[in-house]
Amino acid sequence: DAKTTQPNSMESNEEEPVHLPCNHSTISGTDYIHWYRQLPSQGPEYVIHGLTSNVNNRMASLAIAEDRKSSTLILHRATLRDAAVYYCIRQGGSEKLVFGKGMKLTVNP
Amino acid sequence: NAGVTQTPKFQVLKTGQSMTLQCAQDMNHNSMYWYRQDPGMGLRLIYYSASEGTTDKGEVPNGYNVSRLNKREFSLRLESAAPSQTSVYFCASRGWGLGQPQHFGDGTRLSIL
Numbered sequence: 001d002a003k004t005t006q007p008n009s010m011e012s013n014e015e016e017p018v019h020l021p022c023n024h025s026t027i028s029g030t031d032y033i034h035w036y037r038q039l040p041s042q043g044p045e046y047v048i049h050g051l052t053s054n055v056n057n058r059m060a061s062l063a064i065a066e067d068r069k070s071s072t073l074i075l076h077r078a079t080l081r082d083a084a085v086y087y088c089i090r091q092g093g094s095e096k097l098v099f100g101k102g103m104k105l106t107v108n109p
Numbered sequence: 110n111a112g113v114t115q116t117p118k119f120q121v122l123k124t125g126q127s128m129t130l131q132c133a134q135d136m137n138h139n140s141m142y143w144y145r146q147d148p149g150m151g152l153r154l155i156y157y158s159a160s161e162g163t164t165d166k167g168e169v170p171n172g173y174n175v176s177r178l179n180k181r182e183f184s185l186r187l188e189s190a191a192p193s194q195t196s197v198y199f200c201a202s203r204g205w206g207l208g209q210p211q212h213f214g215d216g217t218r219l220s221i222l
Contacts, residue, residue, distance in 0.1 A: 042215060043214055043215050044152065095159050098154075
């Protein structure tokens with residue numbers, strides 16, 4: 001069971017940074033951490049993934065704790081378009097991704 | 110860049126009717142997936158195909174069949190639709206290699222009366 005724990009929801013203000021936490025205390029050494037987001041009435045969209053080191057891409061940054069038991073998705077400057085449900089997912093050697101209920105991010109103008 | 114294309118986008122069926130949902134990807138990905146998403150819930154895996162010619166059950170396979178027609182196409186069939194299968198269905202694909210992300214289509218919204 002590739003379980004992660006996220007808050008049910010968070011709020012942020014437009015143009016401010018947002019830190020979205022995720023706990024994965026039972027992660028194994030070969031599990032990747034993936035983040036996806038889902039905008040209303042759309043399919044999930046890949047955001048970022050990492051294994052051990054912090055990762056940056058054009059959408060976000062991923063900070064992974066040294067013990068790998070938690071990670072934080074960082075949106076450097078939230079926009080209204082970032083309002084979505086965010087999923088933090090562990091992926092091991094299996095083909096499968098296990099989606100939880102995710103975390104709803106509200107961005108206030 | 111089409112990515113993952115699902116057809117149809119919307120469909121209404123009567124109980125007992127059959128239906129095939131189509132999915133095609135143009136990214137030369139080996140793996141393809143079918144998920145369903147019920148209101149307020151995360152996605153649940155129905156079936157997946159790790160490569161052309163292979164299929165495996167996911168979390169909720171009952172009532173569904175799949176066909177990996179070729180590397181590009183992966184279809185999902187409901188032989189005798191039931192109201193409990195009313196849901197949004199998403200297809201995804203993934204390239205080869207550890208940690209590669211999945212890419213999703215826009216979904217098929219299916220209602221069964």
